[in-house]
Amino acid sequence: MKSTVSRNSPDEGEEEARGATNFARMENAILGLFLGLVGAGAIAEGLSLPVGSAMRMGPGYFPILIGGVLVVLGLAITLLPTRHVAAAWERADLARGAVDVLAVILAVTSFGFLVERLGLIASIVVAVFISTAPIPAMSLLERFVLAICLAVGSYLIFVYALGVSMPGFTFNW
């Protein structure tokens, strides 16, 4: 997502610059809201625990303190005048980025889901196929060979040589 890098070139149109500042404000607002919500959640959790006093702090004291600071920082990020400019994400970039995120996150998650159900070899093959899905210039054979090499190599290194306890093949669905 190269377009999210801030640009400062002077020859950009004025209107575009204003749009960029607005976009930067929106970024700040999203981040500020996120931090504020997390901070508020921390305060709520802290209040549900014994709080204690400054001299004898309970488990709730520190989260409330930190949550409070986080809310203040969230507000500051949202409200203070912003210094950076950000070009709005282009739709094509956004779509491509979303596919990449999904592929990588799904590959990791699928491995976690499958490793105890089907074993290491099958989980690696699935993870490789999912993670390489966004790459157009890769033939089926290429993906397959990569998957098999990684599966066999990982089995030899981690299970055989290092003794990590996980099954190569198994089936407990």
Added chain:
Amino acid sequence: MLENLVSGLAFALSMDALIYCAIGVTLGTFIGMLPGIGPMAAIAMLVPLTYYVDPAVGIIMLAGIYYGAAYGGSTASILLNLPGTANTAITCLDGYPMTQQGRAGIALFMTTIASFFGSICGLVILVGFAPSLSTAVLAFGSPEYFSLVLLGLLASALAATDYPLRAVAMIVLGLLLGSVGADQNTGITRFTFDSPYLYDGFTLVAFAVGLFGIPEIISNVRTPPSRTGAKSIRLSAMLPTREDWRRSWLPMIRGTSIGAVLGALPGTGGTLATILSYSTEKRVSRRPEEFGYGAIEGVTGPESANNAAIQTAFIPTLTLGIPGDAVMALIVATLMIHGIQPGPLLVSQHPTVFWGLAASFLVGNVLLLILNIPLIGLWIRILSIPYKYLFPAIIVFVCIGAFSINTSPFDIYMVSFFGALGYGLRLLRCPPAPLLMGLILGPMLEVHLRRALQIANGDPLVFVERPISAAFLMVCVALIAAAIFRRRKPGPAFREAKA
């Protein structure tokens, strides 16, 4: 002290230590060259491996990745104009023009020499100062530790960032994430949502790999194969002329001094040292107009600074237990996982760890000298492996590593979760390093806050009444003030994205 050093050297030269040191520096060089993945992610990925070996050996390997990456990073900067790590970004300025002029071999050779020189000087300072500093630090009480942790957090977050407010917010978020799990005093669980998996807090490795590794992989999935400026380099083309030597030795000494001082201060580290060294060289040079067009001083000075800083960064990490940057934080956390508490007692209680590690730096740097001068051609060929083959392998290693910590798929899901969070935060321009620092140092900050206030009957003035603590807090205030006044200027070109 000499006999300690000798026994350390004996340990570092033992078969196990030697093999893991070699693995560490080789992998570090490799990782450092790949623009896609930084030393942070690589170290996080390999922390699980240390469970299978002696802790001292494991730490030797992790440290090897760190300084090995500094060597590899400069190779990528010189040949590709792509900094492999943030600390070597400045090497691009004059290193790549040298490649364009057909002087890549000389740039690589002098960089390796400068790095070696900086490392060895930094190492001497580490060995000379760390034990005596440990004795001085023994007098620190909870108020001092609280203020020092606070200073370490602020300094690491505010040094060389474009977005100070976001960096501070990330520290605070990290502190909060660090408080997840059972409370240290009462055992009451916090933020666990009644899940037994979260009783000990987040699994550090899953957190670090998710935060640093996954977003880097995601943003590089479509990286096209890199093209080097030099196809192959023969050894004969690497030998510098007498003029090159003459112009390099003073910058190397100046760079080393700058790096050694900045590295030892909590939170500043290599990036700032390289920038400072580069600007110093440009200012004192009789030919400032050559800078940016292949001036060798612009390569050797910052490279010495970077490597000296990496070595001296171990001083606060090992003697105070206060890491200067995210990589050091991970090393501290790994030591603690193995039941070794970094701090003033480390040198006397775990001499093998300290002296073995120090001696391994010497061994590792000699190995790097071999890896980077005679074997450079091999690395250039490796640089051309397409990323599309590498990143599925990285994903698989990440998964296996996360799984092997507790043999639990829950940790793999945690990688996914923090990967998504990390990517989102990256889109919103939030640096990930302060988040990790906050997570690791959070429990320490809380313990010392509680203890200090308990001893002082709840009076917060205790932090300013004790002189050392007050001094640390004053530096904190100065850092914040500096960050506020710097706001007016446009952001510098150096970001910590790859940290």
